[in-house]
Structure formats: C-alpha cells, structure tokens
Amino acid sequence: MNILVIGNGFDLAHGLPTKFTDFLKFVGVYIENRDIFRKKQSLENKWREFNKENQDRVMFFSILHEHNKKLFLELDKLISNNVWIEYFMSIYEERIKNGKDGWIDFESEISQIIKSFTDIMTGWGYSLYDQELDFRDGNTYNLYPGYLKINELIKQCCNIPILQRISYLTIRDCLLSDLGKLIRALEIYLTDCVEKIEITKISKDIKELDIDHVLSFNYTDTFEKLYGENNNIEYDYIHGKADISNTIESNNMVLGIDEYLDDDRKNKDVEFLAFKKYYQRIYKQTGCKYKEWVDEIRESGKEIEIKFRKEFPTQIPFNNFYHKHYMYIFGHSLDMTDGDILRELILNDNVHTTIFYHNKDVMGQQIANLVKVIGQDKLIKRTGGSTKTIEFKQQQDMVDIEDNTT
Secondary structure (H helix, E strand, C coil): CEEEEECHHHHHHCCCCCCHHHHHHHHHHHHHHCCCCCCHHHHHHHHHHCCHHHHHHHHHHHHHHHHCHHHHHHHHHHHCCCHHHHHHHHHHHHHHHCCCCCCCCHHHHHHHHHHHHHHHHHHHCCCCCCCEECCCCCHHHHHCCCHHHHHHHHHHHHCCCCCCCEEHHHHHHHHHHHHHHHHHHHHHHHHHCHHHCCCCEECHHHHCCCCCEEEECCCCCHHHHHHCCCCCCEEEECCCCCCCCCCCCCCCCCCCECCCCCHHHHCCCCCCHHHEHHHHHHHCCCCCHHHHHHHHHHHHCHHHHHHHCCCCCCCCCHHHCCCCEEEEEECCCCCHHHHHHHHHHHCCCCEEEEEEECCHHHHHHHHHHHHHHHCHHHHHHHCCHHHCCEEEEECCCCEEHHHHCC
16 A cells, blocks of 8 residues: 655645635735725726735636626625634734734634633633623633633624623634635635646656555645546545535535543533534544555554564564555644544554655654654654664655656
C-alpha cells in the first residue's frame, strides 16, 4: 500500500490561494464593494483604485452577478452580517494594522471562543437551556480572559443592547448557524474561484510516486486533477470535499475544533458538541476510509508480529516484514489537530513514512509537532537504526507541466 497524505501546503505549493486569509481577502473585497457590482459605471470609476490582486476578485464578483445571479445572491446572504466572518475580519485587520502577517487560524479562534463559553458556564453554574447571560456582571471580565471576545461576538451575533440578558442557547445556535454559512461561503470560494485557476506547475516528488491511496485533509480535488490518472486510486477526503452543487444542508466540509474537555466531562458536557470535528465527520458522513486501510496494514503484519514480538517487545524492525507499506506526507504541518489520525497510520511497525518539507524552518516545526503527536521516545526510535520508519525529505522545486511531459 502506498498512501499519500496531503494538507493545505499541497495546494499552496501548486499556487492556489487556499489559506483562510485568502478567503478573508476575497470576502473583504465583496463587503467593501458589494454596492458597485450592480452598477457598471461605478465599477469603471473605481477600477484604478484596486491592486491587481483585488481587481481579479472584483472581476469575479462582477461576472458572477452577471452570469449566475442565483449563486451571487446565495453568497451575499451567506457573507452579510455573519458573526464569524465579521469577527475574523476584525482580527485580520488588527494584525495588519500592527504590522503582522495577517495569518489567522479559524479553528484555533473558534476553539478559544467555545472554550471560554464552557468555562464561564461551568464557573457560574449556568445551564444552556434555562439560564441567561448577564452582561452587567463585571466579575466576568476579571475571571475569564476570553469574555471580551465573547462579548464582542454576542453583540454582533444577536444584535442586542449590551445590558440586555440573553440565553446561552440563543447564542450557541446563532454561532452554529453562522458557522454553517461561513463553511458554505468557503465552499463557493474554493469551487467557483480557486478551482478555476490554471495550475502551471507540478511536483516531481509526487509525480515520481506510485500512489494507490490518498488521504486528503483538503477540501479541493487538486491531486485528482493533476496526478489521478490511475483510476484505481482510493480517496478519503477526511474533512469533506467542496462541491458547488451543495447547499448549507448537504455541504460535508468539516471546520471545527478538537476535544478540549477532560475524560470525565467530554461524554457528559455535550452542549457545544456540534462544533467539534469528530461530531461533524459523523454528522456530515465524510466517512473514515483510512480506518479500513489501517486495519489492512495491521492485518498484513500480524503474522510477523506474533513471530517476533518476544524478540522485539517495543518495535519490530521494518525490514523484518514481508508486507511493507509506505506513506508519504506532503504539505501537512503534522499539527496535533489531526494527531489521532496521524498516530493510527505512523505508529505501525510495517509502515515507512516519508515526510516532505518545504524548508528547514518548516521541517523544524514538523518535528516539534510530531513530538506532540507520537511522543519524544517514539520519534527518536523511529528516526534511526534498525527501527527507523520515519524520514524527512526536502521537496524538490516545482516544475512546469509542459517540461514534465517531455
């Protein structure tokens, strides 16, 4: 089995603007100029004010309004007065104002908000269903650092005076509804904008591999388009796959947070369950094909494991296996957010993992993240000697598609 695991760095390497900040820039142009897309003269007068990047975005919205009014109106409804989009835009603008790069991790920001809600509810003994949040309680400011962010969100979300009381249920449902709208807006951006961008370069590293299984953490089908000539490749879009024909209801893209509660609480406190990734995977039925691959990998090594486990109680050397499997990771940070999935694949003695890195800084961060995922001792053991199953390899430069066909 030859498994390719790809993250957002894979799309970025192919020149696609798939960072969350790219999406925010796209949305920002629409919010600032929504009134002119219906007025051609106004657009012509303002055209010179846009830089080349924003001209492309403005042209996209203008063409969309002219040729696909239904999709344009849907996008307008998804973006307008969306609490999460407004919140992320404010963070982005603040970072730019302070001379930072503007990078935002949507999932991390969502996690901070949900954790803060949980802390406040637990601390004050509030119930989601029958208690109300009182903004007049000044103690909340002092005890819970995340309150100011929540306060701002609630004002945007519920459109109420600051001194008015409101139930957590109303707030929760508003945040969840607007998250669904954000995800659908992101889906439209990826399918109707990003996926129409012509890709001119490909990866020699990927082209040289004989891949039969692809585990994608991306929403796009970039690999299928460029490298998927083999119809026998099995795909698992673990976070869902973008499809322009979807609706909010049928969209299966996962954008959520990891488990943050301890073992005693995670099975009892389910008020914010719908924000968690594992719930969304089940609810949106993205499937977990990779688990079948893991079962196959473990089954193929069972005979050797029985034979050698006494001799090698902690790890059987890779070369002892008859049935060897190879995994290649490209464009993935190895962050803990996907740690449960990565562990199931990496920590098999009959799997050799090659991790591609863009540069030494990226490699250093990947190593640090991998320590968090599998632990220091396992990482040391698996990167050297007879028990080596993990290696790092620098990516080759991308090459023109035309050059690769000769």
